[in-house]
Amino acid sequence: MEKDTHTTKIEVRYAETDQMGVVYYSNHFVWFEVARTDFFRSRGLDYGRIEKEERIFLPVAEATCRYKLPVTYGNPVEVVTKLSEVGNSRLVFDYEIRQDGKTAATGSTRHAFVDERGRPVTMPDYIREGLKKAAFLSHP
Amino acid sequence: MEKDTHTTKIEVRYAETDQMGVVYYSNHFVWFEVARTDFFRSRGLDYGRIEKEERIFLPVAEATCRYKLPVTYGNPVEVVTKLSEVGNSRLVFDYEIRQDGKTAATGSTRHAFVDERGRPVTMPDYIREGLKKAAFLSHP
Amino acid sequence: MEKDTHTTKIEVRYAETDQMGVVYYSNHFVWFEVARTDFFRSRGLDYGRIEKEERIFLPVAEATCRYKLPVTYGNPVEVVTKLSEVGNSRLVFDYEIRQDGKTAATGSTRHAFVDERGRPVTMPDYIREGLKKAAFLSHP
Amino acid sequence: MEKDTHTTKIEVRYAETDQMGVVYYSNHFVWFEVARTDFFRSRGLDYGRIEKEERIFLPVAEATCRYKLPVTYGNPVEVVTKLSEVGNSRLVFDYEIRQDGKTAATGSTRHAFVDERGRPVTMPDYIREGLKKAAFLSHP
Numbered sequence: 336m337e338k339d340t341h342t343t344k345i346e347v348r349y350a351e352t353d354q355m356g357v358v359y360y361s362n363h364f365v366w367f368e369v370a371r372t373d374f375f376r377s378r379g380l381d382y383g384r385i386e387k388e389e390r391i392f393l394p395v396a397e398a399t400c401r402y403k404l405p406v407t408y409g410n411p412v413e414v415v416t417k418l419s420e421v422g423n424s425r426l427v428f429d430y431e432i433r434q435d436g437k438t439a440a441t442g443s444t445r446h447a448f449v450d451e452r453g454r455p456v457t458m459p460d461y462i463r464e465g466l467k468k469a470a471f472l473s474h475p
Numbered sequence: 476m477e478k479d480t481h482t483t484k485i486e487v488r489y490a491e492t493d494q495m496g497v498v499y500y501s502n503h504f505v506w507f508e509v510a511r512t513d514f515f516r517s518r519g520l521d522y523g524r525i526e527k528e529e530r531i532f533l534p535v536a537e538a539t540c541r542y543k544l545p546v547t548y549g550n551p552v553e554v555v556t557k558l559s560e561v562g563n564s565r566l567v568f569d570y571e572i573r574q575d576g577k578t579a580a581t582g583s584t585r586h587a588f589v590d591e592r593g594r595p596v597t598m599p600d601y602i603r604e605g606l607k608k609a610a611f612l613s614h615p
Numbered sequence: 616m617e618k619d620t621h622t623t624k625i626e627v628r629y630a631e632t633d634q635m636g637v638v639y640y641s642n643h644f645v646w647f648e649v650a651r652t653d654f655f656r657s658r659g660l661d662y663g664r665i666e667k668e669e670r671i672f673l674p675v676a677e678a679t680c681r682y683k684l685p686v687t688y689g690n691p692v693e694v695v696t697k698l699s700e701v702g703n704s705r706l707v708f709d710y711e712i713r714q715d716g717k718t719a720a721t722g723s724t725r726h727a728f729v730d731e732r733g734r735p736v737t738m739p740d741y742i743r744e745g746l747k748k749a750a751f752l753s754h755p
Numbered sequence: 756m757e758k759d760t761h762t763t764k765i766e767v768r769y770a771e772t773d774q775m776g777v778v779y780y781s782n783h784f785v786w787f788e789v790a791r792t793d794f795f796r797s798r799g800l801d802y803g804r805i806e807k808e809e810r811i812f813l814p815v816a817e818a819t820c821r822y823k824l825p826v827t828y829g830n831p832v833e834v835v836t837k838l839s840e841v842g843n844s845r846l847v848f849d850y851e852i853r854q855d856g857k858t859a860a861t862g863s864t865r866h867a868f869v870d871e872r873g874r875p876v877t878m879p880d881y882i883r884e885g886l887k888k889a890a891f892l893s894h895p
Contacts, residue, residue: 392635398640399679402676409801490648502781545873549661
């Protein structure tokens, strides 16, 4: 695993399975969000507080997932998150979902910073700094 | 079916099943909400607009479901909704989920009208009237 | 709208919104599935029965969604589904989610027919015929 | 907290909030399930394996939740689970959902052990023993 990634462990929920006996495909995107929030947290950033205090939001502009192996109930998954692009007002995250040591899915989400009315805004410096600092630390 | 009820047809979603091969138990509560909104609509009331324009909300204070038969993917369910109590600032709804002509589950939700800060408020007259009128019309 | 598409109306559920006040991004994929099932139905094919009687499945191999406008609670969405690729054992569907006459999102899902053990299988003839017939009828 | 309870920490997911700005009411039942599975695990029992190896299931026969305070995104919740009844083929669990040191909700679920065809079966001894042992250990 690379140093500029963050890994989040998630227990598979019974609610997330479907009658095919595996995790239903939209739940991978929920896990991406959980992992993304956790990535922020690992860089000292609190996504919930950003929304509440800055009144800026980071909606998803595009999301993709490629499903390689079914994910099953019983063993936890690990989501490896990597920030692959940092623009002035956008971010791209890549994800890998692993279970039992194997890659079950890979995906990515693209985000744009917007204000309460949905208009694009420049990413606040402390967020950019938070992300950069982490990147610096992890690429010595 | 009684005249003061409203029936809502819902297609079962694959996403709602679990690995037991039947609909996961929390989804019944989502259906209750869909049926409740539809009950409002059938009385000429738009729950979304009530929230947006009046800034009053109707959160759930208590919810119960008794599961009698599994609900399966393939055939739609019908949710029969009945407004069983109307107080000054509260409502109680009873529900019956039917599939293939049989009762699959029954349940109820209790609600309190609150403002944006969660403080109890009296139900607006036009909502009470809307609900009463419907009851009058349906009991000739 | 083209003739080889199928349109499915879906009421937005309160459960599908998030604290940004709009529909949470993973729900678009649930709607894709609802629309896909409805597309099958419109061609005389019952996806649930295919699974149960043929013991073949159509899991998602890849899914993408591009979010253009937020979807809000209150008005229904329409999902326009188009079968864009038919292979020996795979299908690709394209989707457009519309609300209030505007395109809110577009997306696609790629599927492979597999047996109970997840091994690729050739698409049964009657499914291919069902899909072809529809295409023929709709391109006079 | 009593000794015969088990506490499960759960991060609130953005997906679980709704446009009222709080966690949507059906998600509490998903958390009950997560906490219940964790309760089993804390007693050395693996619910997933019970299903797979014994082919017995523990569907929910009745579920109730009383909502006292809204649960918000940002801080984790704790679900305190207590096994309140153990019958020959049934179990009742009580739950308390806590956030920021306060009780946000309480609830319960009643379950019956059934076989693959939904017929009631007697709870296997090792499950009963597992549950008893735990109770014994925790009430010295």
